[in-house]
Amino acid sequence: MTSNLADIYTDYIACLNAQDWENLDLFVHREVIHNARHLGLQGYRSMLEADYRDIPDLRFEVGFLVVDPPKLAARLAFNCTPAGEFLGLAVNGARIAFAENVFYAFEDGRIREVWSIIDKQAIEAQLQST
Numbered sequence: 790m791t792s793n794l795a796d797i798y799t800d801y802i803a804c805l806n807a808q809d810w811e812n813l814d815l816f817v818h819r820e821v822i823h824n825a826r827h828l829g830l831q832g833y834r835s836m837l838e839a840d841y842r843d844i845p846d847l848r849f850e851v852g853f854l855v856v857d858p859p860k861l862a863a864r865l866a867f868n869c870t871p872a873g874e875f876l877g878l879a880v881n882g883a884r885i886a887f888a889e890n891v892f893y894a895f896e897d898g899r900i901r902e903v904w905s906i907i908d909k910q911a912i913e914a915q916l917q918s919t
Contacts, residue, residue: 794856794895798863801900802849808841810834818899844871852888859896865889876909878916887911 801816819830828836841847852864867887871880887908894902 793898794858794861795854797895797898798854798856798861798893799851802851805837805849808838810838813837814899816899818896818901821900822902824903824905843873843875844869846870859894861893861895863891863893865891876907876912878909878912880912880916883916885912885915 797816804812804816813834814830817830817833821828821830821833823833823836846869847867848869850866850868852866855862865888867889868884870882870884873879873881875885888911889905889907891906892904893900
């Protein structure tokens, strides 16, 4: 089961990077919850689509995974150029690098709950040094 969740997650990340929204339901439960908010599959998809509109060069890179079924933890690395504001910060096309620590609970082989924390301080430090 451990390697299976890792494989599912790797395929999920590939789906996000391809912006293959039609297949998102293969990886995300229709009743998904994100940071204690019930978004449902459509709301989760809308959130991701908005991320790609705001950050056209968005790419999810897995730093590492820890799998303890039915949970999975990942550290994701980003190096991108948000077009305007990001997390309330005026990035305005500056290239930034940051990490996201994200935890998932799986149900029936799909992501049912997501807890996400982005390293906003790293972004603030980069913006202050430019």
